[in-house]
Amino acid sequence: MGPAAPKLTPRRSDGYTVVEFIVPRQPPAFLVVTLPPVCRDNTNSANVQLDVQLGRLRLRNPIAVASGTFGYAREMAGLVDLARLGAILPKTITRDPRPGNPPPRSVETTGGMLNSIGLNNDGLDEFIQRKMPYLADLGTAIIVSIAGRTREDFVDLATRLDGVPGIAALELNVSCPNVSGGVDFGTNPDACRQVVAGVRQACSLPVLAKLTPNVTDVALIARAAEEGGADAISLINTCLGMAVDWRRRRAILGNVLGGLSGPAIKPIALRAVYQVARAVEVPVMGIGGIATIDDVMEFLVAGATAVQIGTANFYNPTASMQILDALPTALAELGARSVADVVGTMTERK
């Protein structure tokens, strides 16, 4: 028998995962365990600690779902065991309701998709009254993503969300490419520092700043967010792009430009995470094209303390569950006893 290398067989059609592992320093033994969906977290057979710390925010595991790719979580409840997730980021909210952009709002491109949803949401009041009670009951950290046109909008949102039961942290979406106004905070270091500082002052919740890759030097913006008091930096939001229908000589998206996401942007996201993790002291949450356990491990090693899964939720609604099933084993493969043991452990290349 080989070394203690637990092996995950592919997902079975019934959604269960078969875990085979060999117990180390024991007489050769073979165990085949079929875990019921409710307690699959017990795959922590290697005794790897999964909890992570993002500034003042503690998550039970590093696997979160990204804002705008998981609805308000209720939509996913039929297929995903929401209580297992490290954190849920509901779709970004604004103070006032926004209808969003005209359709078509998304189109597939090679290895990814473009979207121009335009922060379609019912506004803060509806969110607090209709969505928060459900989210607060899930037993999972809820990181509320907020966006505004002005610093005052962000501060106002933060003030009113402070004290709403069930919120673990705020993520400042200073990076949405689909609305005019908001993105300045993600491209201008001073504006970014000020908006983060304003929110920090206005509320007691941990604050994450979500950054755009559509800048010359993302580390510069990340440092500004850190100076403003961000507990952590999350990145990346989508990469600005477009798709053209040449026969009709027009853009495919109703809003002409859109944000590219999915596997196609993973190298950009990894690069951004790597650069930012080396430039700031605060932890980084990696986002961009993550769909498998290998993707997650790449981000952790490159410097992310936790990750968010986005577009993969669309084409494999249970991607987050499959990743959670595989995480302890993958960490153990590197000899890690906790997630922190692998974060930012890339060796130098000459």
Place this chain on the structure above:
Amino acid sequence: MSEPCPRTSYADNAWQGTCRVEENVRVARDTYRLRLACPEIAQRILPGQFLMLRLTAGNDPLLGRPLALYDVYSHCDSSPDAVQVVYLVVGKMTTLLAEIKPGATIDAWGPLGNGFEARPTEHLVMVAGGIGQTPFPAVARECLGLHCYGEPRRQVPRAKKVTLCYGVRSSEYLAGVDDFERLGVEVHVSTDDGSAGHHGLVTDVARSVIERSDAACRMVCCGPEPMLAATAELARELNVPCEVSLERAMACGIGACFSCVAKVRDPSGNWTYRRTCIEGPVFDAAGVEF
């Protein structure tokens, strides 16, 4: 309307997994019928609901593709254990799908969407444009009392008559007419080029069917947007209740992304964007802003 409109339907009884292809046969020009072994979906799905399909291997195409339930299938007399979809080859995924052989696998998740309402009807008039006929075999079968769909089995009062008004570009695109006739559906065909049936618009056929009917009619409609709009207008003019199934570009099919929105009016006449994957694809025609 008896039910709140739009009717939201979360994917609470959805199943996701890998299914075996049992059959993939050409049924008309560029049109194929695919049967997937999938008892979980087959037993739960309702007429007008859809499923997402994705090739098991690879990331191109990346996203799942929505396809309506054509009908469920039972290998023996017991409960259904396979789902059938009928698709038109239009792009990346459907081109690859047409190559798939029985025995291969495909990823699927569903049932998704709200489906058609189970309402008592005397005379059901189904109006289909092109590949928009696909939701209707199941609708007809349920309405004629030939099968109860869903879990628990949904009971629908039996209609006296079911008619299909089926418009296509030309006769070679007609798919599944036998399937409808076998169920006892009266089929009226129209073609753009006059190669079969009425030479002209399917809404003209629907109008004459309703005007000649001596029963209380209800319309259900699926097809290209201009046809849906014309049918909604016809329904308003003839004062016939009408539901339309909308087709929008979808990324997730489950309510997560807000890609698939359509303008839907509330009772006071204000429109908002609604997600057609969970608040549709079926809407009361009177509420849709075309």
